[in-house]
Amino acid sequence: MVDNKRIDEPTGTQTVGHEWDGIEELDTPMPRWWVLSYWACIIWAIAYVIVYPAIPLLNSASTGLWNWSSRGQLAQEMNVEAKRRAPITSALATIPVEQLEAKPELLKAAIEGGRAAFKVHCVQCHGSGAAWSMGYPNLNDDDWLWGGDLSTIHFTLTHGIRNPDHDETRQSQMPAFGGVLTPAEINSVVAHIRTISGQQKPSAASARGAILFATNCVACHSTDGKGLREFGAPNLTDQIWLYGGDADTIRATITKSRFGVMPRWNNRLDSVTIKMLAAYVHSLGGGEAPPPPLKVATNVQP
Amino acid sequence: MSSPDDLTGPKQGLYEKRKGVYPKVVDGFFRRFKWAILAVTLAIYYATPWIRWDRGEYAPDQAVLVDLAHRRFYMFQIEIWPHEFYYVAGLLVMAGIGLFLVTSAVGRAWCGYACPQTVWTDMFQHVERFIDGDRNAQIKLAAAPWGAKKLAKRLSKWSVWLFIAFWTGGAWIMYFADAPTLVRDFWTGHAAPVAYATVGVLTAITFIFGGFMREQVCIYMCPWPRIQTAMLDEKSLIVTYKDWRGEPRTHGIKKALDTSLKTGDCIDCNQCVSVCPTGIDIREGPQIGCITCALCIDACDKVMAQIGRPRGLIDYCTLDDAGVEKAGGVGTPILKTLFRPRTLIYFGIWVSIGLAMLFTLGQRTRLDLSVQQDRNPVYVRLSDGSIRNNYTLKIRNMETRPRIVDVSIEGLPGGVVWDSEGSREFARQSINFPVAADSVAKVRLFIAAPAGGPEHAEFTISTRARTGDERGDSDAVMFERPETKDEESK
Numbered sequence: 001m002v003d004n005k006r007i008d009e010p011t012g013t014q015t016v017g018h019e020w021d022g023i024e025e026l027d028t029p030m031p032r033w034w035v036l037s038y039w040a041c042i043i044w045a046i047a048y049v050i051v052y053p054a055i056p057l058l059n060s061a062s063t064g065l066w067n068w069s070s071r072g073q074l075a076q077e078m079n080v081e082a083k084r085r086a087p088i089t090s091a092l093a094t095i096p097v098e099q100l101e102a103k104p105e106l107l108k109a110a111i112e113g114g115r116a117a118f119k120v121h122c123v124q125c126h127g128s129g130a131a132w133s134m135g136y137p138n139l140n141d142d143d144w145l146w147g148g149d150l151s152t153i154h155f156t157l158t159h160g161i162r163n164p165d166h167d168e169t170r171q172s173q174m175p176a177f178g179g180v181l182t183p184a185e186i187n188s189v190v191a192h193i194r195t196i197s198g199q200q201k202p203s204a205a206s207a208r209g210a211i212l213f214a215t216n217c218v219a220c221h222s223t224d225g226k227g228l229r230e231f232g233a234p235n236l237t238d239q240i241w242l243y244g245g246d247a248d249t250i251r252a253t254i255t256k257s258r259f260g261v262m263p264r265w266n267n268r269l270d271s272v273t274i275k276m277l278a279a280y281v282h283s284l285g286g287g288e289a290p291p292p293p294l295k296v297a298t299n300v301q302p
Numbered sequence: 303m304s305s306p307d308d309l310t311g312p313k314q315g316l317y318e319k320r321k322g323v324y325p326k327v328v329d330g331f332f333r334r335f336k337w338a339i340l341a342v343t344l345a346i347y348y349a350t351p352w353i354r355w356d357r358g359e360y361a362p363d364q365a366v367l368v369d370l371a372h373r374r375f376y377m378f379q380i381e382i383w384p385h386e387f388y389y390v391a392g393l394l395v396m397a398g399i400g401l402f403l404v405t406s407a408v409g410r411a412w413c414g415y416a417c418p419q420t421v422w423t424d425m426f427q428h429v430e431r432f433i434d435g436d437r438n439a440q441i442k443l444a445a446a447p448w449g450a451k452k453l454a455k456r457l458s459k460w461s462v463w464l465f466i467a468f469w470t471g472g473a474w475i476m477y478f479a480d481a482p483t484l485v486r487d488f489w490t491g492h493a494a495p496v497a498y499a500t501v502g503v504l505t506a507i508t509f510i511f512g513g514f515m516r517e518q519v520c521i522y523m524c525p526w527p528r529i530q531t532a533m534l535d536e537k538s539l540i541v542t543y544k545d546w547r548g549e550p551r552t553h554g555i556k557k558a559l560d561t562s563l564k565t566g567d568c569i570d571c572n573q574c575v576s577v578c579p580t581g582i583d584i585r586e587g588p589q590i591g592c593i594t595c596a597l598c599i600d601a602c603d604k605v606m607a608q609i610g611r612p613r614g615l616i617d618y619c620t621l622d623d624a625g626v627e628k629a630g631g632v633g634t635p636i637l638k639t640l641f642r643p644r645t646l647i648y649f650g651i652w653v654s655i656g657l658a659m660l661f662t663l664g665q666r667t668r669l670d671l672s673v674q675q676d677r678n679p680v681y682v683r684l685s686d687g688s689i690r691n692n693y694t695l696k697i698r699n700m701e702t703r704p705r706i707v708d709v710s711i712e713g714l715p716g717g718v719v720w721d722s723e724g725s726r727e728f729a730r731q732s733i734n735f736p737v738a739a740d741s742v743a744k745v746r747l748f749i750a751a752p753a754g755g756p757e758h759a760e761f762t763i764s765t766r767a768r769t770g771d772e773r774g775d776s777d778a779v780m781f782e783r784p785e786t787k788d789e790e791s792k
Contacts, residue, residue, distance in 0.1 A: 240684075
């Protein structure tokens with residue numbers, strides 16, 4: 001094939017020597033500056049190898065003159081980001097949580113920070129959407145066991161629920177009625193609870209259950225069955241069930257009781273993160289307004 | 303690999319040393335036309351960022367501004383948001399079809415007259431002639447050994463080039479920020495680093511491309527000559543040496559004026575080659591090095607006038623006409639060449655795209671809604687048994703003033719809406735938000751409705767501003783309820 005190289009008449013350029021059905025290709029010489037740019041690239045590549053980590057060694061790679069590493073770069077970028085966020089972080093560190101709602105910009109930042117922290121620390125039990133799964137409450141709804149205003153959520157997060165090693169933790173325990181009431185009595189209580197929650201019509205059983213409820217349950221769940229937040233006792237008249245509202249589950253709950261635990265976070269997370277998490281959970285849609293301030297009798301004349 | 307001895311054919315080097323190009327000064331119709339285009343295009347380029355345009359207190363007052371930092375593109379009364387980038391895409395399509403149109407009609411007119419590479423090279427060559435002298439002086443100087451005089455000339459030429467090159471980049475950045483502010487910031491060292499980097503890069507590119515690379519850019523680096531070459535046809539006007547008139551060539555004026563000799567019009571004076579900015583010989587026929595700047599036409603016309611022959615030995619001519627004229631006929635009139643189906647179709651497409659864009663620009667609303675429904679959880683059961691869905695709304699207020707926007711829901715029986723600052727107690731079927739001028743408000747909406755109803759209910763969220771453009775925007779969205787359990791449906 002190379003034998004066919006010839007000078008093309010109109011252009012005066014040599015052909016490459018290949019020929020396809022009479023079509024030939026010109027071997028136009030490259031301009032010389034092209035070669036120079038090629039050499040420049042090679043020099044650049046050599047410099048790159050010297051300056052940056054490039055040569056693989058047994059356990060690592062050559063470090064390069066500039067000592068650059070992707071980890072180092074990440075650390076540097078994280079530093080810059082931490083500096084950028086420093087004003088927000090320090091403001092969150094000093095502000096009492098009950099005053100957070102008065103600062104919309106700070107609250108917004110806290111919610112976004114909480115969104116990120118939630119995905120690291122909370123999703124294991126509550127799920128990434130904070131939706132219900134059996135025994136783990138739905139944080140999006142308007143029903144709260146211990147209270148849903150910002151400060152109360154913050155308290156629950158800080159001290160946890162039923163933590164054995166912590167004095168301030170949320171503490172309450174429902175007795176197991178399995179040995180206290182007979183199975184038939186428990187069935188009557190179940191009927192009563194399903195009646196007050198609107199799931200079935202009043203019956204003879206529910207009437208019997210109402211009497212048993214009045215003697216055994218009202219201390220915590222209150223006379224109307226709407227629960228008491230001081231004890232974390234759930235409202236039994238609404239449509240939201242932590243473990244399930246069907247007869248079997250309610251029966252199991254009464255017989256064996258429940259003992260849900262949430263870890264406290266004050267020994268795991270810093271105060272800023274806990275405030276952020278509280279703000280985020282409060283923002284999910286069920287957050288309540290702060291309770292009205294207690295009226296203190298003031299007879300002091302100004 | 304076969305050794306070089308195996309080659310029976312002729313040998314040539316792998317790489318080619320550059321041949322110097324020292325175009326001679328020329329005057330004539332096309333040269334003056336080029337000066338005019340150079341003046342107009344550069345005036346547009348340098349002056350545009352300084353035109354002011356009042357848009358009120360909430361928007362910049364620069365007529366043409368590509369505000370990358372805030373993602374807005376302003377062009378006189380048109381303001382384009384990032385999601386409307388298809389208008390810019392439309393402009394690019396128009397530019398493409400415009401080039402098809404120009405190329406099919408008058409060949410590589412873009413290359414010869416309007417391309418920045420041509421315009422800046424032209425300017426640099428003008429500086430070169432001013433400092434070094436015309437073609438012959440330049441050749442002599444290039445060959446001369448380096449001495450004080452040559453160094454002085456080179457340094458002064460390069461500094462003028464650098465000055466021009468700097469202003470090329472310096473003008474470019476004015477399109478991307480408020481020009482007067484940027485000038486002040488630039489010289490006090492407060493401009494963004496990217497401004498200095500852009501000026502640096504553009505200065506270097508202009509200096510190297512306009513001063514040293516010149517025709518090498520057109521011949522080796524630019525893809526456009528290849529594309530344009532493919533777009534030419536037999537009816538495109540291209541710069542043509544009329545060999546049927548010029549050949550056989552004579553050498554010198556005397557022979558040409560000797561009527562006893564049978565000669566063509568070409569006296570081989572080489573003027574067409576001397577003035578060519580890419581250093582080609584047009585008499586070899588159409589070629590990729592020809593940017594159709596038409597300076598050889600000017601040069602040749604001048605010579606033809608001197609020897610008393612009609613002008614146009616080198617002239618704009620189509621391939622079809624070349625055949626006709628060679629056979630002794632008369633070519634098609636120029637208007638008929640320009641207005642033919644191909645150019646008219648290109649023009650039609652170009653105009654339709656332009657009109658379609660103008661029409662949609664006039665029709666577009668300045669309020670836009672996009673709704674994203676929370677997917678995790680899809681729905682929330684509330685304590686009274688009703689169902690809540692959460693939505694994130696993005697409301698774009700594209701007018702340059704703050705507006706209050708009403709958001710309402712339709713087609714969801716019993717549905718009420720509230721936001722993170724409201725509560726369900728006071729929820730209604732509509733809610734309103736202030737949206738700042740020329741910005742996007744992101745709001746989270748809670749919508750609750752009774753549990754009874756279809757599993758997937760479609761309803762509408764619509765927005766409408768209380769002031770300005772009355773047209774609003776609405777989105778059809780879903781309201782999700784839990785699956786109906788079999789035992790409940792029984």
